[in-house]
Amino acid sequence: MSKIIPFKAVRPTRDKVSLVAARSYQSYTKEQLESRLRDNPFSFLQIVNPGYRFDKDISGEARYSLVKNRYLEFKEDGIFKQDETPCYYVYRIVDREQQEFNGIVAATSALDYETDVIKKHEDTIAYREIIFKDYLKTVGFNAEPVLLTYPDNTVIDFLIKKIQKERAEFEFTTTYRDTHYLWKVDNPKIIESIQKEFENIPTIYIADGHHRSASSYLLYKDLMDANPDHQGDEPYSFFMSYLIPESDLQIHAFNRLVKDLNGLSKEEFLIQLDTFYRIENRGSMPYQPSKKHHFSMYLDGDFYSLYLRKTIYQIETSLDGLDSQILYKTILNPILGIEDLRNDQRITYINGKKDLVNIKSSVDSGESKVGFVMLPVCVEEMKQIAEDGLTMPPKSTYIEPKLRSGVTIYEF
Numbered sequence: 001m002s003k004i005i006p007f008k009a010v011r012p013t014r015d016k017v018s019l020v021a022a023r024s025y026q027s028y029t030k031e032q033l034e035s036r037l038r039d040n041p042f043s044f045l046q047i048v049n050p051g052y053r054f055d056k057d058i059s060g061e062a063r064y065s066l067v068k069n070r071y072l073e074f075k076e077d078g079i080f081k082q083d084e085t086p087c088y089y090v091y092r093i094v095d096r097e098q099q100e101f102n103g104i105v106a107a108t109s110a111l112d113y114e115t116d117v118i119k120k121h122e123d124t125i126a127y128r129e130i131i132f133k134d135y136l137k138t139v140g141f142n143a144e145p146v147l148l149t150y151p152d153n154t155v156i157d158f159l160i161k162k163i164q165k166e167r168a169e170f171e172f173t174t175t176y177r178d179t180h181y182l183w184k185v186d187n188p189k190i191i192e193s194i195q196k197e198f199e200n201i202p203t204i205y206i207a208d209g210h211h212r213s214a215s216s217y218l219l220y221k222d223l224m225d226a227n228p229d230h231q232g233d234e235p236y237s238f239f240m241s242y243l244i245p246e247s248d249l250q251i252h253a254f255n256r257l258v259k260d261l262n263g264l265s266k267e268e269f270l271i272q273l274d275t276f277y278r279i280e281n282r283g284s285m286p287y288q289p290s291k292k293h294h295f296s297m298y299l300d301g302d303f304y305s306l307y308l309r310k311t312i313y314q315i316e317t318s319l320d321g322l323d324s325q326i327l328y329k330t331i332l333n334p335i336l337g338i339e340d341l342r343n344d345q346r347i348t349y350i351n352g353k354k355d356l357v358n359i360k361s362s363v364d365s366g367e368s369k370v371g372f373v374m375l376p377v378c379v380e381e382m383k384q385i386a387e388d389g390l391t392m393p394p395k396s397t398y399i400e401p402k403l404r405s406g407v408t409i410y411e412f
Contacts, residue, residue: 002117002150003109004198005238006086006191010141010409011170016042016079018172021180021404024144025049042079044143044406047071064138071139080409088185088194089408090163091242093401096177101401102160103244104194105145105182105408108204110220110237113213118148119203119386122210123394125342132215137222140412144405145242146209146216149379152245155197159190170407182407198243205386207249208399213239219412235412242403246379253352253376254395255359256327257368260346262337266300269335269370276313276330277306286356289375292323296373298359318384323374324396331372342394351398352376 012020019042025033028045036043037052050066051058058066074080089105112118136142150156163183170182185191206213216239223236261269273279277295282303287296293308308326315321320329332338338347348368350358359371377397385392 002198002201002204003112004104004106004241004243005109005195006088006185007107007235007238007240007410008083008086009089009105010075010080010082010411012042012080012406013078014170017170017407018174020044020079020406021172021174022406023176023402023404027402047074048143048405061134061138064135067135068139071141082411083184083186085186086191088191090160090183090185091407092164092168092181094179094181095401099250099400101244101248101250102164103242103248104156104160104185105240105242107235107238107410108146108148108241108243110217110239111232112204113217117203118213119205119383120210120213121206121382121386121390121392122396123391124210124214128211129214129218132211133218133222136215136219142212142216142240142410142412144209144212145240145403145408146213147207147399147401147403148204148241148243149207149246149249150198150201150204150243152247153197153201156194157245159194159197163190174404180404180407203387204243205383207244207382208402209241213241235410238410238412240408240410242401244401249379250400251376251379251382252398252400253374254324254349254398255352255374256332256372257348257350257359257362258332258336258338258346258370258372259348259367260336260369262335264335269299272335273306273331276309278309280305280307286360288356289373292321292375293326294375295323295327296356298356298363298371298373299369301364303356317390318381318388319390319392322377322381322385322392322396324377324393327372327374328393349395353398 019040022044025045025048036045037049047070048067050063050070091103091105093101163185166183168181169184170180173179220236224230270279282305284302287303287305289296295306297304297306313326313330319325328341338344341347356373359373362368363371
């Protein structure tokens with residue numbers, strides 16, 4: 001049973017939401033960040049980059065306190081207003097390729113995270129969890145929802161479509177050419193129907209935001225332990241999420257680029273590959289794999305198809321059958337000597353939305369020596385790995401939609 005509840009969001013005013021909404025600040029180049037901070041005083045980036053006002057990089061607790069100050073200033077200046085009653089928020093994104101994502105922004109239970117009602121498929125890094133937990137404790141808000149997915153549900157789908165027939169509270173298009181719509185759901189009967197329907201869903205899955213959800217859970221434990229009168233309905237017992245049906249989730253691959261062949265010549269490398277793969281040189285024409293356990297490789301001006309020899313590689317778990325795991329177990333680790341996929345500087349990742357030209361360009365320029373392309377993980381694979389209590393290798397999925405910060409804010 002999933003506990004998904006309405007909350008009183010802090011939101012930008014309708015006339016300023018397009019100016020406030022921002023991508024995750026790590027996604028901006030230095031030049032882009034400088035431009036937005038210089039030219040847009042309403043951007044949420046002003047809040048999370050408080051050192052810009054002082055022309056100084058600020059980190060740690062000093063930064064967290066200044067973030068809170070900037071946030072309070074936005075509220076004092078009337079840029080942000082808080083809804084008077086708890087609401088759900090139906091949210092639609094239509095991206096530049098006309099893909100649609102429809103879901104509900106709500107508060108989700110930290111206890112559900114603890115009891116595995118909310119399931120994970122990705123490892124987190126402990127020190128990053130703690131850093132973000134400390135940040136949350138100081139600032140007192142979530143500004144970017146965790147992306148969760150649930151099995152398609154006809155009742156929730158009907159309610160979303162019904163709500164979307166009304167005029168949207170927000171409608172704005174970003175410079176990225178994504179259009180965002182938000183409807184405030186404050187009708188008590190509809191709220192009750194949505195909440196009850198989610199209670200009938202036994203399991204939901206984290207699609208994107210594993211560190212944010214883990215940090216929110218750590219904060220919940222800290223504040224619960226410090227509160228002798230803890231009841232379980234305190235705001236810190238929940239964190240903000242955007243819940244979308246599985247059919248709306250878009251999963252792309254993360255392709256791999258490696259800087260060298262670990263001391264091997266091209267011929268020696270290909271001979272070692274032959275142990276696990278049937279190899280065919282496809283020449284200069286780009287080759288895209290069409291089946292699971294088939295890979296494309298670009299090396300020294302040529303594309304190769306790699307077909308896994310299934311009589312050699314044993315698949316015993318759901319993780320063993322994942323293409324990113326197969327690539328690690330058969331090539332990246334034993335042949336190219338890469339052990340730590342997250343921190344090894346010899347490997348880089350490029351999201352699968354970008355075409356093979358990016359792989360080819362990196363290798364042709366000498367920046368990388370070899371590139372590997374695979375099919376994306378499907379939703380069922382992601383769910384099975386989560387159900388089995390396993391975790392995918394880093395950068396196994398590039399998931400959409402990508403959410404904006406500052407459109408809805410959850411205070412605790």
